[in-house]
Amino acid sequence: MSYLVKMENVKKTFGNFNALDGINLNVNPGEIHGFIGPNGAGKTTTIRILLGFYKANGGKASVFDYDCWKDSIKIHQKISYVPGDVMLWGNLTGGEVIDMLSNLGRRKISEKKKNRLIDNFNLDINKKCRNYSKGNRQKVALISAFLSDAELLILDEPTSGLDPLMEQVFQEFVLETKQQGKSILLSSHILSEVEKTCDVVSIIKEGKVIESGELSKLRHLTRMNFIVHSKENLGKLSDSKGVINYSFDEQTKSATFQVEPSNVNAVLALLSNYKLDNLEVYPQTLEDLFLNYYEN
């Protein structure tokens, strides 16, 4: 078994709308995989295909080498899932839901771990779910997921309702899960959320995975920010090859623009034709990178 999750050119249409337009996604065993994209990119759709809730219109999707549609029960035996919008039964208490979900999962759970999770997430399990806030409902689902001892956790925007303190607790349990050799697929629209825990990220946009790889390698994709001060007229730069988002500030007499990593040498050569007072070059932050992706 090479990949835990393997999706090849998976397509999904709703009516005549292409929600997924050929998704390729691979998750290795023991990996925390961040699945990032803007609203409506297709994260939830992808996850629902993995769980066998939706049937793909094309391509191949498998988890643990089991077909996601045909063998979903076998997959469900080894995974745990936290939906994006956690809806619970108003009449049951949080504790009852946690117990029910572990009963239905037919896995032995450790009371000790359960109490530790409830303590750390600071959840009042005696309240009826009807009275829970969004974050509290999410905690119920997260506690059930971490408790389940599943080999793969699939979490759809697990931290969207959590406060910063709880987000930290969540990250601790993610790392603990990883140390036990288990894997997590975690969707989000915010990079900083996954940056701390994920080894690998895939970026999805408009139903396609447009970038995938280790976070450290993705950093190579970031553009360089240039700020150039010069008494000469820099106007010609704006049309030059490799210069993006050129703007000139009259007051400070400085030009600001971005350059793709592959064009940095060419642009530097170009700049050597001018007499410069000052030159600042620094890489974009990852957050900027994602904004690049989100924008175009």
Add this chain to the structure above:
Amino acid sequence: MKKQYFANTGNCVQFILRQYKFLLLIFVLSILAFTIFSAQSYLELYPDAIERQLIAETMKNPSLVAMLGPVYGSENYTIGAVLSNQSLLITIVVVAIFNVLFVVKHLDYNENMSISELFNSFPIGRSAKLLALIIIIFILNFLLILGLVIGLLVLGIDSIDFNGSILYGSILALSGFFFGSLTMVISQLFSNKRLVMGLSFGYIGFSYLLRAVGDIQNNVVSYLSPIGLLQKSQVFVKNYWYSCIIILVITIILILLALFLSKEKDLGSGLIKLNGFVKRKNIIIKSPVGLALQIQKSTLIVWLIVMIILGFSYGSIVGDLGVYLEDNNFLRDFFVNSGDSSIELEYTFVVIKLMAILGIVPALLSIIGIWREEKSFRLEHIIAKPISRLKLFYSFTIPSCIFSLLNQLCFAGGYWYSANEYISSTISLSDFMVAVMSYFPAILFFISLSLLFIGIKPNLLIVNWLIYGVFSFLTIFGQALGWSEDVLNISIFNQIARYPVEDFNFQNMYIILSCAIIFNVIGFLFYRKRDLFNQ
């Protein structure tokens, strides 16, 4: 109390009225329309005094007294007396329910904190919203009096005079005002909306039952119920005002109490804290069936009780059937259609059929549970566990079928218990049970039909209700409307023989059952293949 508590009450009144004026208007108009139309139709139904006299005797039947209240003025049963006897009680209850709902909607409970926080962050006095609500409820019920007086007097019926009309309006208005204020007090004490609603509606129900007990035994117990007390006004007969005055005084006390309590209370909390007070046993759910039962538990129990009560009530009038049907042409046509057997037996057949039709409602409500779970995304947690769609599907289907069977048994039990004295000479218990159960395949048919839609496309469930509506209409009214046999036979309820007068129709039973099984299986095949949560 300090003035600052009530700062900006006027704005609150405007704010609420702006949003709800149409709802309030529609409510007042509906009550008006109902009252006027009933008065008008009594005039047409019982135009002469002798006929009304007979009805008055009928109304003294204990089960009718329990349902509608005591008969006043039976020696001179005027149209006014008929109106206060037959329409007043139900209207009192409806007005009470509306007022409770309106109050609950507008007070702060722990659930809708964000809205009320927004509201209260404006410079609005702590008790202003409560006072605003009191004012609105007052206006609402005052309009009710005004409308009723005008409406009733316009009818120009002799026995419905000015004095009586004002009293009639006041009784209804005070019912609303009283139960509304009571809800306000309860809302100050508890923060949980459902608890407040439960207590308020519970009290309405309790008052209704209390007066039923008192009215049947004709004793003082009715006076202990606000609803019973209001009925004691004998409106349009004696026009006593004392009950209205008593209720008004109590209402004013309740309002003052609510205002007093409201200044002590935190936003979104109640004066009585229930945290850790209501402890119940932990519910343990181990299977999808357990979940299906758990989420429907209270509804299922209520329906079973309703079926017993209905069976019992329908059964309890079998003995007096002769009297009822003699007086009422419509009912006689309705019940005695092909009368070669006794009236009691014919009536029994009709009731069995009606109860089968009614029994489909809870059956469908319960089976649609599987779709409700999906639509609300709660099913995501369940279906992500190693539970097959087959298991899930039948975890809802089988309990629904068993529940429907129990419903019919409950009805049959209640009916036989109260009616066997009169029908056991013409039909044996086992034949009676076979007659009841001969409709069970029709119930299964509808359960399976809804499963078919849930499997193919749940949005089509409305079609299921439509078919049900058409079939029921054909069955209940078709004959009276004189429609042809062919049209009537479209309804599967008409395909079931009236055993034991007719031979049991095995062929039709097999056809209906086969349809049910086919729908069920096809429904599942589609359910297995379709996307879940894709709406």
